[in-house]
Amino acid sequence: MPKLLLKQGRVIDPAAGIDATLDILVDGTTIAAIGADLSPQAVGAETVDCRGRLVLPGLIDTHAHVYQYVTGRFGLNADLCGVRSGVTTLVDQGGASCITVPGFRHYVAQPSATRVLSYLSAYLVGGLEGHYYPDLYSPECLDAEASVKSALANPDLVKGIKAHAEIGGFARWGVDVMKIASKIGRDAKLPVYIHFGQLWPKPESGGREVDPDSIFNRVVEMLKPGDILAHPFSRHPGGFVEQSGKLHPLVTEAIQRGLRVDVGHGSHFSFRTAQLVLEQGVVPDTLGADMHGYNTVVPAPPGTPDSHPDEEHSFLGKTQFSLVSAMTSMLALGLPLNHVVKMVSVNAARMIGMEGTLGTLKVGGVADISVLDDQRGRWTLEDNEGTQIVTERMLTPAFCVRDGVRYEADAPSLPLPIAA
Incomplete structure (x- = not known):
């Protein structure tokens, strides 16, 4: 060489x-x-x-979806999002589960030129088709013991746990899924990465009424220092910003308790929400692109769905993004360059437990x-x-x-x- x-x-x-x-x-x-x-x-x-x-x-993308083919249209090619986009390390968020992590290692992590790591899905089915089928994500579809065993058996690959706290799930199961995900993180001694903002449509019948503004505090009380609150700049209700347009009162307290914040850019990123959150002094620690097959213009595998059931999570033809373009957005919002670089280097390395090895020269x-x-x-x-x-x-x-x-x-x- x-x-x-x-x-x-x-x-x-x-x-x-x-x-x-x-x-x-x-x-x-x-x-x-x-x-x-x-x-x-x-x-x-x-x-x-x-x-x-x-x-x-080397840039570290803390929110990728690269379990290609196994997760249907949702999973992108790792090197497309990685080295061919100027990014040396990807953290796949919830594509692999305790059942499918051996395949993730063999077919994605090992052959990719990009370094690929995993935040293991708390759900047995992982990220199939971008969580297309809500019923597969019920409390009965989690196995805490098996997930902990898988995480502990793959410490070089599994760096955290992925779960969702959002309206569609709360309307179906309340806090039960989050209780199990929190237990997995504690028993595995790994951070839990929590998606906020709507993912699934509410059930057409039989669901419970959910106050979106109640989700944040109900989840935060279960979490431990080092766990990650994702999507602070989402335009969807049920996260950092209340329906009144004000910052949720527990956000600052959660950060003071040692919880961290990841942008998780994605197609639900909102400049208006971002400006509101930043004006209140909440500055995210890390920056993930959250690219996937429904918000990125790439050929879809034949036979996969044309769109996600929650249309607002699909690509709307207005924006296209990458980790580096997300860095540009952070600069445009007024964050200093030094902090933006921290978000994709040393802070991201800390999130995956590799500070001192990655994220520095x-x-x-x-x-x-x-x-x-x-x-x-x-x-x-x-x-x-x-x-x-x-x-x-x-x-x-x-x-x-x-x-x-x-x-x-x-x-x-x-x-x-x-x-x-």
């Missing part, structure tokens, strides 16, 4: 306190040197001019590096409810280095910037 010299990029590594113009020398699968001018040490290396570009620790460390173009101009960003904002800064992936190998950011799913 030839040496690679990334020359004169703006290297930002919040974990190491670095923000400077530097060279990085990659030798094999490790970072051999970081310095102001490494040319004398890089004899025989392929040199890549990174002037004007951001050189970052260090001599002798793994050669996982993401290189982004950082342009100035005027572009329009639009969410799926039609809200538009104008940004003067646009990040796009150029390439990444994963375990010492360079991959161009050539995924056809990457969004094209729209000039304002």
Whole structure:
């Protein structure tokens, strides 16, 4: 494997306190040197001019759906969302279960160029067709003992547990599913990642009345420090923002208790909700793209459904996104670049229990590096409810280095910037 010299990029590594113009020398699968001018040490290396570009620790997407084919249309190709989009590590959220995690390891994690990890589904069926069939997610379809056993047997792959706290489920089963998911997380000593915001339509008959504003506090009281509250910027009720349009009063207290917040961008991301939440001082810790086969323009496997039963979770033809474009959205909302980089590097590494190994650039460390173009101009960003904002800064992936190998950011799913 030839040496690679990334020359004169703006290297930002919040974990190491670095923000400077530097060279990085990659030798094999490790970072051999970081310095102001490494040319004398890089004899025989392929040199890549990174002037004007951001050189970052390999990006970590904390919310992916990449159990391709097994989860039907829902699961995307890991390398499409990963190295071909400038991202070196993906955390699949709930695609695999205790039943199907061996297949996830064999058919997704092992053959992918991207590093792929799992937040194991609390449900026996995992993420089949994007949770298309609500009845498969009832309390009877969870097995706490089997899920804990699976998680403990696969510590290199399983880094957390995935569950849902939303109106459709609460109308069917109340808090029973969340009680089991919380127990799995405690017994496995792993964080639980909680989806907030509607996923399933309410049952046509037989369901119980649910006050969306009651869901957040009923769930938070079951959780432990380190558990993750997802989708703070969702336009759907039942999460961080009450029906009155105000921040739920328990959000700040939950964060003070050690719960963490992941953006989980997805197609339900709302600029209006995001601005409201940020204005109240709630700044998410991590940033996941939440791309899947219903909100990304990729060919669907034959025979799979044309749309999700909850149409608002389907791609509406207005937006296309990736992890890096989600970073652009965070900048447009006023978050500082250093924090946005933290969200996809050191903070994300902490969420998967790999702080110090991933999410940082260090001599002798793994050669996982993401290189982004950082342009100035005027572009329009639009969410799926039609809200538009104008940004003067646009990040796009150029390439990444994963375990010492360079991959161009050539995924056809990457969004094209729209000039304002």
